[in-house]
Amino acid sequence: MILESYNNQEKYLVSIDCAIFGYHEGELKLLLFQREKEPEKGKWSLIGGWVNADESAETAAARVLHRITGLHDIFLEQVSTFSEPNRDPGGRVISVVFYALIVIDGERMKLSSEYGAEWWPVKSLPTLIFDHRQMFELSLERLRQKANYHLVGRELLPETFTITQLRSLYNSIFSKDFDPGNFRKKVLSFGVLDRLDTKDTSVSKKGAYYYKFNEQKLNESEN
Amino acid sequence: MILESYNNQEKYLVSIDCAIFGYHEGELKLLLFQREKEPEKGKWSLIGGWVNADESAETAAARVLHRITGLHDIFLEQVSTFSEPNRDPGGRVISVVFYALIVIDGERMKLSSEYGAEWWPVKSLPTLIFDHRQMFELSLERLRQKANYHLVGRELLPETFTITQLRSLYNSIFSKDFDPGNFRKKVLSFGVLDRLDTKDTSVSKKGAYYYKFNEQKLNESEN
């Protein structure tokens, strides 16, 4: 900003809130925290944190994510900024919203106990505080946009996976059933998956090949 | 934000910056202000303003736009928030960026003289201060996304216009030449344009029909 004085202007608290998506047991899930004090005690919220003096909102979000998950280099994307004057009854807080994608494995499931965090299926979320429901909905919309022209499996699935598992992930992101044959054709046409020699035989007698993302081809297709 | 104390946390200045796009003489243009004092004297910037205590960023942007253009209900969309700690040498300022679309007519051209504002062709912009170049580029990207599945003529063209004029607008937004026949077919297939009985004969001997947006059909196609 320029032209107007910096000194007479009011300042506000600036926070980040983050919709953390994961995929577990065939469902898209959202990591939520339960509020422990009044007001809104017992209600759930997205993960949030303040933006410190030496940080951008992006850095703050990455820091909060690292503190909670122990992971570095988490996929993170800015969604929107929420700034209604009375959105937070505790004071004037402007919040920059992000969404993050993480792979849920055994380690990640322990989050629940340590931080009072819990994974909720996006299809049946509890009541969220403030404007967090709207933040979630916008985040899911952005995730869908992203998933339309990018394969998001690498951020949400284990390192190796079958096409069927990838399709299940997409089914749960878009809340619809993709045709198995067409889905296979489509994702393979991206040309960023390598087929391994091993198969998953737990579902079918024939067995489904495992695939993994080819990082080089991913970069070439300018992700 | 919850869980952490509101009181010990630092507060920051919050501003909005707005990339105002217009269309004039066959070119997509951006409205810029020339900075009058050091530092960065003589350099150009997007239009900006502070977010007041009783305003959301959206409201602040609309207020600034109204002050500068005299127009109400300007098309306005949030792009992103810029929050690098040292992005503004004058202090810690977090800026929410918007882009706006306005019709440039005689009245709007006067802006220049009154506010030191000037319309610049997006193809040859001057050096911008701070991170404003990046703000512009992100804004243009969003405008292109928008124009892909929405006809943006109503926000940028006079009330009546020919298909050729609309195509020229799209040519300048996307920096490429659309095929006349295919473009016509495409935009008419949206089903939101009404053909008038009058023609523009200034360009061709045959004359091109004028069109206008049908507000009702626009609403039905849930814009």
Next chain:
DNA sequence: TATATAAAAGTATGGTTTACTTTTAAAGAC
């Protein structure tokens, strides 16, 4: 060896995009 399962491959159709051609309306030249 037969059966059952889902994976994987294949096919046929319809719709959309793209590049290109033809026809049209009307102003201005002759």
Next chain:
DNA sequence: GTCTTTAAAAGTAAACCATACTTTTATATA
């Protein structure tokens, strides 16, 4: 009055892509 010229407008044919559906395949288990 007829001819020429212009870009608008309409039309066409091929290429491409999405979708629904069918057939073949590999393999564990009965």
